[in-house]
Amino acid sequence: MIECIFTLDYEIYGNGEGSLRELVYEPAEKMKAIFEKWNARFVAFIEVAELEMIEAYNADRAIELVKHQIRDFYTNGFELGLHLHPQWYNARYENAKWRLDYGEYNLCILPREQIKKIVDRSIEYLRKLLGLADFNPFSFRAGNWLFQPTKTVAKTLIEQGIKIDTSVFKGGLQHQHKMDYRLALKNGYYWRFTDDVNVPDPKGNLIEFPIYTKMVPLWKLPTAKRIGLQRKVPTRIRTGTERLLRIPDFLRFSRPLKFDFCRMTLTELTHMLGREIHQDQKDPYLFRPLTAIGHTKDMLDFETIDSLLGYLRKKDIPISTFREIYHKYNLSKFQIKS
Numbered sequence: 342m343i344e345c346i347f348t349l350d351y352e353i354y355g356n357g358e359g360s361l362r363e364l365v366y367e368p369a370e371k372m373k374a375i376f377e378k379w380n381a382r383f384v385a386f387i388e389v390a391e392l393e394m395i396e397a398y399n400a401d402r403a404i405e406l407v408k409h410q411i412r413d414f415y416t417n418g419f420e421l422g423l424h425l426h427p428q429w430y431n432a433r434y435e436n437a438k439w440r441l442d443y444g445e446y447n448l449c450i451l452p453r454e455q456i457k458k459i460v461d462r463s464i465e466y467l468r469k470l471l472g473l474a475d476f477n478p479f480s481f482r483a484g485n486w487l488f489q490p491t492k493t494v495a496k497t498l499i500e501q502g503i504k505i506d507t508s509v510f511k512g513g514l515q516h517q518h519k520m521d522y523r524l525a526l527k528n529g530y531y532w533r534f535t536d537d538v539n540v541p542d543p544k545g546n547l548i549e550f551p552i553y554t555k556m557v558p559l560w561k562l563p564t565a566k567r568i569g570l571q572r573k574v575p576t577r578i579r580t581g582t583e584r585l586l587r588i589p590d591f592l593r594f595s596r597p598l599k600f601d602f603c604r605m606t607l608t609e610l611t612h613m614l615g616r617e618i619h620q621d622q623k624d625p626y627l628f629r630p631l632t633a634i635g636h637t638k639d640m641l642d643f644e645t646i647d648s649l650l651g652y653l654r655k656k657d658i659p660i661s662t663f664r665e666i667y668h669k670y671n672l673s674k675f676q677i678k679s
């Protein structure tokens with residue numbers, strides 16, 4: 342029983358350079374058309390902090406288009422998830438360049454009051470944008486996947502009615518930010534948690550749907566497509582210390598390859614799914630939600646996305662949003678046997 346959830350990080354990631362129209366609006370519009378063609382829906386993870394600041398500084402005229410598009414997603418049944426890069430909230434826009442506050446890069450290490458302020462502020466922006474005072478996002482993804490230490494942010498999200506997190510990618514490791522998802526490798530396809538997103542807790546109020554990954558030998562990671570994208574997308578230049586801190590992350594024999602519909606080729610994507618389909622034939626009663634990720638800024642190859650949806654249709658694999666899955670499988674009552 343496989344179901345796929347397509348998630349789209351809707352943002353200009355990195356240093357804030359680039360235009361909303363090219364890097365967010367246009368690719369998202371094309372992706373929406375492809376999904377509607379297959380009568381499928383994705384989850385758009387709206388990075389709210391940057392949109393609010395871009396609007397406040399009047400830094401990009403396409404902000405109105407973007408806001409219109411988000412409303413359009415909502416009315417057409419696409420799920421709006423909350424995505425947060427808190428470094429944007431103290432950002433300054435000087436000489437047509439953004440200076441982001443990297444002191445607030447990881448939401449999880451900020452003081453409790455600050456966390457609450459940031460989460461409340463971001464949801465308030467979405468409510469105003471949609472004109473719905475009681476809107477609550479259903480799902481969350483942390484900026485740069487950083488959801489450790491988990492406890493305080495998780496508690497704040499629950500207070501705001503969020504039910505599902507999808508920040509984890511099993512096997513993920515970033516020493517610099519003390520993020521370590523290697524422990525999650527032994528978890529199932531989804532689990533409840535409370536104090537640490539890695540550790541299943543049947544009584545937890547949040548459910549983790551990790552971004553699907555496969556551990557692959559290091560030398561197998563870069564495809565031509567991915568290398569091409571890295572050249573295209575400008576990111577912040579790392580300082581010498583930051584580069585040194587990242588060295589242990591690379592000293593591994595295998596690394597997680599994310600189910601990424603922008604960065605992988607169709608062959609890689611169907612190969613990854615083929616493995617799960619094979620497992621599913623042996624045990625078809627196990628529910629296997631597979632969460633895929635993409636970024637608006639990484640979208641170059643729309644043909645691959647279209648073909649992938651065609652492949653899933655042929656294999657009879659449904660595409661759902663988190664909200665749909667939660668209700669369909671009655672997950673409010675789901676508990677992991679301890």
Ligand SMILES: [Zn+2]
Pocket residue numbers: 350352354388424426484485
């Ligand atoms: Zn992001």
